[in-house]
Amino acid sequence: MSINWFPGHMAKARREVEENLKKVDVVIEILDARIPNSSHNPMMDEITKHKPRVVVLNKVDMADPKATDRWLSKFKSEGKYPVALDGRHNQIIKKIEPLAVKATAEDFNRMEEKGIRRRAIRAMIIGIPNVGKSTVINNIARKKGAKTGNTPGVTKQQQWIKAGQxxxxxxxxxxxxxxxxxxxxxxxxxxTGAIKDTVVPLDEVAIFGMQHLLEWDPERFNAFYNISASQDDDIVTVFDAIGKSRGMKSSGNEINYEAVTNRVIHDIRNGKIGRYTFDKVDAQ
Ligand code: GDP
Incomplete structure (x- = not known):
């Protein structure tokens, strides 16, 4: 689903999140493990204020494992409670719940000291579109296909789902x-498919992806498309090689660049070529 984020939508989304935040003890922020920085809304820290934060690096199956380890360490060093997982798997609650318990321990201990009886930890999931929020919620709720209001402005009666113990x-x-x-x-x-509409020209997206993959691991990229390109090649040469190798030609026997563009984006987006992390910890 594509949402056009105009300033009015942003203000409304922020208000909704802030309203819900009052009801919870801990925030579970879902990020795409391939782009932990780019999939993080910069206003998140301001909006969530001092709520303890569990950070889920989702889609870990498509991210570079070494980079994921570095991101986990970084988030830990910032006092957050991170975990990397594949939101489609059952049992993810077993990974998330212990972190929510740890993240809220101090607050709950303080409440107990004041004589307030222990109650369930209340949590909410936050993230930008397409990072896997509904997948994670549905998995925890074990209601496959449960509808989650995914559009700001679509209000529905909220419910609490029992999550773990x-x-x-x-x-x-x-x-x-x-x-x-x-x-x-x-x-x-x-x-990574976090935005699917054409806010950014697709050919530029494909070129950006190809250049990185050729820089990081040319052998894998070449093997996947059965070509022999290098990062020093003119990018049109790489398009030509992929188009030729995959038989993507238009009527005049010309390379169909649009088809190559869409194919490369599809392959990267869906982790077909390999596991890549596009945000590097050191580059922050
Ligand atoms: P939301 O907009 O944040 O609620 O995102 P969705 O839950 O709708 O997920 C977006 C897409 O990512 C769907 O096609 C999911 O099947 C897919 N997805 C979610 N989690 C994972 C994951 O851990 N790994 C992979 N490979 N795909 C996932």
């Missing part, structure tokens, strides 16, 4: 907008 989760996620701070961020968001 001592947690309750709001069944509607908080949806924040993606950031477009710079061109590279926009391209990474498009490359």
């Amino acid at each position: 001592q947690m309750e989760l709001l069944d509607t996620p908080g949806i924040l907008w993606p950031k477009f701070e710079d061109e590279a961020t926009g391209k990474k968001l498009a490359l």
Whole structure:
């Protein structure tokens, strides 16, 4: 689903999130493990204020494992409670719940000291579109296909879902907008499917992806498309090689660049070529 984020939508989304935040003890922020920085809404820290934060690096099956380890360490060092997982798997609650318990331990201990009886930990999920919020919620709720209001402005009665042994989760996620701070961020968001509409020209997205994959691991890229390209090649040569190898030609026997563009984006987006992380920890 594509959402056009106009300032009015952003203000409304923010208000909705802030309203829901009052009801919870802990925030579960879902990020795409391939772009932990680009899939993070920069206003998140301001909006969530001092709520403890569990950070889920979702889609870990498509991210570079070494980079994921670095991101986990970084988030830990910032006092967050991170975990990397594949939101489609059952049992993810067993990974998330212990972190929510740890994240809220101090607050709950303080309440107990004041004589307030222990209750379930209340949590809500927040993230930009397409990072896997509904997948995670549905998985925890074990209601496959359960509808979650995914559009800001679509209000529905909220419910608490029992999540694990001592947690309750709001069944509607908080949806924040993606950031477009710079061109590279926009391209990474498009490359991973966080934005599917053509906010960024697709040929530029494909070129950005091809250049990175050729830089990081030319052998894998070449083997996948059965070509022999290098990062020093003119990018049109690479398009030509893929088009030729995959038989993507239009009527005049010309390479169909649009088809190559769409194919490369599809392959990267769906992790077909390999596991890549486009945001590097050191580059932050
Ligand atoms: P939302 O907009 O944040 O609620 O995102 P969705 O839950 O609708 O997920 C977006 C897409 O990502 C769907 O096609 C999911 O099947 C897919 N997806 C979610 N989690 C994972 C994951 O961990 N790994 C992979 N490979 N795909 C996932």
